[in-house]
Amino acid sequence: MKTKGKLLLWVLTCFSILSSCVEEVDFNQFENITANPTYEASILYLEAPEDVINLVSGTSVFSQNFNFDAFSSDVFANRVIDGEIIYVIENTTSKELEITVEFLDEADTVLDTEVFTIDPEPTAIIQREIAYGAAGRSIEIIKSLSTIRVVAENLGDNSSISNLENPIITLKSSGKFRVELVK
Amino acid sequence: MKFSKILSLVGLWLCVSMHGQNKQLLYDFTDIPQSIMINPGATVDFKWYSGIPALSGLSFQAGSSGVSAYDLFANDGLDINDKIRDRLLNGMTTRDELSGTYQLELFNIGFRSQDPNVFYSFGIYHEGDAIGYWFEDYARLAIDGNINQLNRRFDLGDLKTRGEMMNVFHFGVNKTVNRKLTVGTRAKIYASIFDFNSTRNKGFFVTRPGQNNLLSSTFNADMQWRTSGINAIKDANSEETLGNTIFKRGFFGGNLGIGVDLGFSYKFNDQTIFTGSLLDVGFIYHSNDVENYTLNGDVTTEGVEVILPDALLNPNRDFWQDLVDDIEEIVPFENNFNSYVAFRPTKLNASLRYNWGEQALRAADCDCGPNVTRSNRATKYVNGVGGQLYMINRPRGPQTALTAFYMRRFGNIMALKATYTVDKFSYSNIGLGVNLQAGPINLYFLADNLLAYQNLADSRYLSFQLGLNIISWGKK
Numbered sequence: 001m002k003t004k005g006k007l008l009l010w011v012l013t014c015f016s017i018l019s020s021c022v023e024e025v026d027f028n029q030f031e032n033i034t035a036n037p038t039y040e041a042s043i044l045y046l047e048a049p050e051d052v053i054n055l056v057s058g059t060s061v062f063s064q065n066f067n068f069d070a071f072s073s074d075v076f077a078n079r080v081i082d083g084e085i086i087y088v089i090e091n092t093t094s095k096e097l098e099i100t101v102e103f104l105d106e107a108d109t110v111l112d113t114e115v116f117t118i119d120p121e122p123t124a125i126i127q128r129e130i131a132y133g134a135a136g137r138s139i140e141i142i143k144s145l146s147t148i149r150v151v152a153e154n155l156g157d158n159s160s161i162s163n164l165e166n167p168i169i170t171l172k173s174s175g176k177f178r179v180e181l182v183k
Numbered sequence: 184m185k186f187s188k189i190l191s192l193v194g195l196w197l198c199v200s201m202h203g204q205n206k207q208l209l210y211d212f213t214d215i216p217q218s219i220m221i222n223p224g225a226t227v228d229f230k231w232y233s234g235i236p237a238l239s240g241l242s243f244q245a246g247s248s249g250v251s252a253y254d255l256f257a258n259d260g261l262d263i264n265d266k267i268r269d270r271l272l273n274g275m276t277t278r279d280e281l282s283g284t285y286q287l288e289l290f291n292i293g294f295r296s297q298d299p300n301v302f303y304s305f306g307i308y309h310e311g312d313a314i315g316y317w318f319e320d321y322a323r324l325a326i327d328g329n330i331n332q333l334n335r336r337f338d339l340g341d342l343k344t345r346g347e348m349m350n351v352f353h354f355g356v357n358k359t360v361n362r363k364l365t366v367g368t369r370a371k372i373y374a375s376i377f378d379f380n381s382t383r384n385k386g387f388f389v390t391r392p393g394q395n396n397l398l399s400s401t402f403n404a405d406m407q408w409r410t411s412g413i414n415a416i417k418d419a420n421s422e423e424t425l426g427n428t429i430f431k432r433g434f435f436g437g438n439l440g441i442g443v444d445l446g447f448s449y450k451f452n453d454q455t456i457f458t459g460s461l462l463d464v465g466f467i468y469h470s471n472d473v474e475n476y477t478l479n480g481d482v483t484t485e486g487v488e489v490i491l492p493d494a495l496l497n498p499n500r501d502f503w504q505d506l507v508d509d510i511e512e513i514v515p516f517e518n519n520f521n522s523y524v525a526f527r528p529t530k531l532n533a534s535l536r537y538n539w540g541e542q543a544l545r546a547a548d549c550d551c552g553p554n555v556t557r558s559n560r561a562t563k564y565v566n567g568v569g570g571q572l573y574m575i576n577r578p579r580g581p582q583t584a585l586t587a588f589y590m591r592r593f594g595n596i597m598a599l600k601a602t603y604t605v606d607k608f609s610y611s612n613i614g615l616g617v618n619l620q621a622g623p624i625n626l627y628f629l630a631d632n633l634l635a636y637q638n639l640a641d642s643r644y645l646s647f648q649l650g651l652n653i654i655s656w657g658k659k
Contacts, residue, residue, distance in 0.1 A: 025256040029263040037328030042396035042486035052492045064494075066487060067503045088397060150489075174397040174486070176330055 033182055036081060040176035043085065044068075046150055050093040050167040054158050061097070061152040065104070068148045072106075076179070077143040082133020083177030089116050091124035093167045095156030101171075104147040111141045117155070118169070121162050133178075142177070205573045206242065207586040207602050208616040208629035209648055211458055211534045214563075214598045215618050215627045216293055216652050219304055221532060222460040223355045223367030224446030227302055230657035231294040232625070234650065240288035240308065244631070244646035250274065272326060275317045277341050278579065278607075282314035288650070289350070302357040304369075309433065312528065313346030316579060329390050336387040339404055343578050345380035347525070349373050349467070350433035355444070365448040373440035375467045376432040377412030378525055382578040396485035404514060406478040409523050411469035412437055440467030442527055454538045454564065463527040470522035480514030534571040536590075538564035565592050571602075582607060596620050604631075614646075625652040 044066065053061050071077060091097055096119055103112040118124045133139045150171065161167065211225065212218050216232040217240045219225045234240060250270050255263065286308050293304035320337040329337070355369030386404035393399040412432055419428035431437075442465020448458045487502045494500070542562045567590035574581050584606035592598045597619055604612040609632060616629035631646040 024258040025253060026258040027256050029256055032263050033267065034264055035326050037324065037326055038330035039328045040330050040390065040398060041400050042393055042398045042484070044487045044489070045393075045396040045485055046489045046491075047395070048491040055492075062491065062495075064489070064498065066489070067501045068487065069503060086397060170395075172393075172395070172397045178328075181325055 035181040036178050037181055038083070038176055038178045040174060043070075043173040043175050044148060044150075044171065045173070046171040048152065048169050050095070050162055050169075053093060053095065053097075053154055053169070054161070056154070057158065059154045061154050063151045064149070066148045066150070068145060071142050071145045076177075079179040079181065080139060080142060081178045081180055082131070082135065082139055083142070083175060084129050084131045084136065085173060085175045087114065087116065087126070087128045087130070088172040089118050089124075089126045089170065090172075091118045091169045092121045092162055092164045093169055094120050094160040094162040095154055096120055097169055098153040098155055099169075099171055100149075100151040100153075101173075102149040102151070103141055103145045104149055105144040106146045108147065110149075111144055112137060120156065121164055121167065205244070205575070205584050205604070205606070206629075206648065207571055207573060207584065207588070207604050208600055208614050208631065209242075210460075210532050210571055210573075211536060211569075212590070212598070212600050212616060212618065212627075212629075214592075214620070215650070216304075216625070216654060217288075217291070217627075217648075217650055219293070219302075219355065219357060219367065219446075220291075220308075220369075221462060221530075222446040222448070222458055223357055223369040223444050224365050224448050224460065225357070225367065225458065226359075226365050226448045226450075226456070227293075227357060228656060229293060229295065229302070230655045232292070232652050232654040234288055234291035234306070234652045236290045237287065238651040239291045240286065240648070240650045242646070242648040243285045244283060268326070271317075272319075272322060275319065277316055277319050277338075277343075279317040280314055280577075280579075281317070282577075284310065284312040286310045291652075300359040303355065304357070305354040307350055307352050309348075309350050311346075311348045313344070314577060315344035315346075316341070318342050324388070329388075332390060334389065334391055336389045339386035339388065339406060340384045342384050342406070343382050345378075345382055345525075345578060347378040347467075348376040348429075348433075349378075350376070353444075363450045367444075367446045369444035371442040371444065371463070371465060373442060373465065373467050373527070374433050374435055375412065375438040375440065375469065376429055377410070377416050378438070378467065378469055379408070379410045379413060380525060381406070381408040383407060393485040395488065399483055399485050401481070401483040402510075402514060403481040404478045408476040409469075409473070409525075410475065411471065411473045411523075413472075414474055415472045438467055438469045438471050440525075440527070441465050446532075456536050456538070457534070458536075459533040460531070462530040462532070464529050466524050466526045468522065468524055473520050473522055474518055475521060475523070476516070476518050478514060478516050482510050482513040484510065529576045531574040532571065534569055536567050536569035536588075538567045540565035563592060566590065573606075600629075602631075620654070623653050623655055625654045626650070 048062060089099055096117070099116040099118065101114045102110050105111055114130060116126050116128070118126055130136065132142050152169070206221050209215060209218055210221050213225050213227055216227070216229060216234065219227055254270050255266050289307040289309060291304065291306035293302060295302050318341045320341045324337055352372040352374065353369050355367060357365065357367035359365045384406040386406060389401050391399045391401065415428055415432065416425070419425045442463050444460065444462045446460035448456055450456045484506065487506055489502060542564055569588055571586040571588060573584040573586065584604055586602050586604040588600055588602045590598065590600045600616040602614040604614065611634050612632045613634055614629065614631040615633055616627065618627040627650050629648040635645060
């Protein structure tokens with residue numbers, strides 16, 4: 001009887017071990033894993049008070065190139081899919097102003113231009129979203145961006161002063177871009 | 184498939200199937216010599232034993248409290264990315280872990296002193312251990328990004344991991360104090376081959392509405408990644424001397440530490456026994472081939488800021504580079520070579536066992552070896568039932584497992600132990616251990632979570648232990 005019991009235990013043990021199995025899995029699905037997160041952050045903030053604008057003779061208030069290598073760095077340029085840049089321009093001065101934002105590549109070739117003509121206070125706010133990628137302008141503009149040029153033109157006079165407190169013109173901008181994290 | 188992807192896949196499979204260091208089948212299974220490795224105060228009755236080198240004790244445990252390979256890679260027609268989102272991103276928390284351990288005995292010998300109440304054991308085993316908690320916020324940033332997450336703090340403390348490989352040189356003493364009490368201790372020298380740990384990270388990344396610009400990004404970090412031996416391993420790998428380097432570092436060429444195991448067994452009466460052990464109370468001092476990395480600081484940026492008229496003072500100023508330099512200065516990523524101390528993951532075991540039934544035959548049935556002098560084999564009950572407690576100290580606090588077990592002996596040739604274990608990984612962990620004794624030859628095989636063998640890919644926890652020993656109880 002004891003011998004039979006031992007034999008039964010051996011059979012059960014062996015059966016348990018041999019009956020192990022693996023249901024169908026497909027590790028090739030690993031190839032289909034994608035991760036395309038979207039990141040957003042501010043890009044450029046520019047502020048000019050009205051008294052500085054009044055100090056400038058002529059219409060050209062400001063013109064400057066800003067080095068901006070964030071988008072052309074390999075870690076970003078090789079992975080960006082699409083995205084958009086958001087501009088918000090607010091003018092509390094007494095003058096109509098024109099802001100031109102240009103994107104330049106390393107050879108200073110103008111890749112993209114955005115012009116904002118903004119009324120004087122009190123209702124002067126412009127918000128504009130510029131898409132890049134399949135649904136907008138070429139994403140290559142972003143990938144090649146090396147310099148941002150901002151030009152501000154005074155379309156008004158050089159003497160008036162807004163009644164608002166601390167009159168200024170501000171350019172705010174942020175970007176949100178989808179990147180291919182897992183290729 | 185690229186090699187790196189295959190490696191990642193294997194890593195993922197290993198990771199999602201890794202588990203802790205619980206050896207509930209071996210614990211208090213005193214027919215097996217290796218039981219005194221997890222309770223130096225176990226009631227062993229051997230005259231001597233010798234493990235077969237490299238075969239005397241091999242254990243591997245792997246598990247996950249989160250997902251299984253099957254959860255992600257089942258051929259079920261679902262999109263893998265949907266499964267990752269549902270089961271990883273939305274299904275796991277930072278309490279979920281991926282961890283595992285393995286041990287391989289290089290040699291293990293035990294012998295009874297001239298004082299029959301004292302039993303010595305010593306040897307060397309090789310051990311690897313690693314744990315990583317689910318880095319939830321890092322994964323969300325990697326998969327979703329920070330879009331539409333204004334004011335959400337992504338916790339940098341979600342990175343919590345540690346791992347090590349070492350050889351352990353040990354010497355243990357087991358003493359029967361009286362008929363009721365047996366105590367034991369084991370001194371250990373740890374020879375670390377490599378170590379990494381990053382367990383005390385703090386900080387966050389948050390995007391808020393900006394004060395000047397549209398968005399404000401804040402990065403607050405107090406992070407540290409400590410390593411020892413990793414550079415030596417990397418160099419050896421590139422120079423194709425990996426084996427030599429691991430061997431050398433494992434035999435006192437790396438970093439050293441000390442530790443102790445403590446244990447006891449107490450018989451309330453002939454049939455009821457209470458045991459406990461505390462393992463790896465020790466530390467390793469890392470001073471050789473140490474390299475640590477730190478990221479400390481707090482910075483908030485709203486992008487490039489140009490404010491007139493100040494900006495006109497230096498028309499050649501590079502605002503972007505200034506911003507990058509400022510951030511790198513405020514939150515520097517640095518390395519140092521400072522020595523550090525790493526404490527071992529201490530384990531606690533306890534059990535209460537009740538024995539009954541006819542008593543197994545004594546040494547009269549034992550076909551012992553020719554060199555024995557006197558039988559030491561104790562009388563043992565055929566049946567035993569009881570419960571066990573296991574705790575291990577982990578980076579996010581202690582983990583606990585409860586086990587109910589039943590033991591059955593079949594003469595002197597076979598003993599079985601069946602366990603049911605409940606822990607954070609599984610509520611259906613049934614294990615079975617088989618110990619076979621053919622004369623002086625001892626063979627054991629212990630396997631856990633047997634129900635998972637119905638579908639190995641769906642298992643969140645697998646473990647096995649096996650060993651081959653030569654045992655003598657003395658002359659009959």
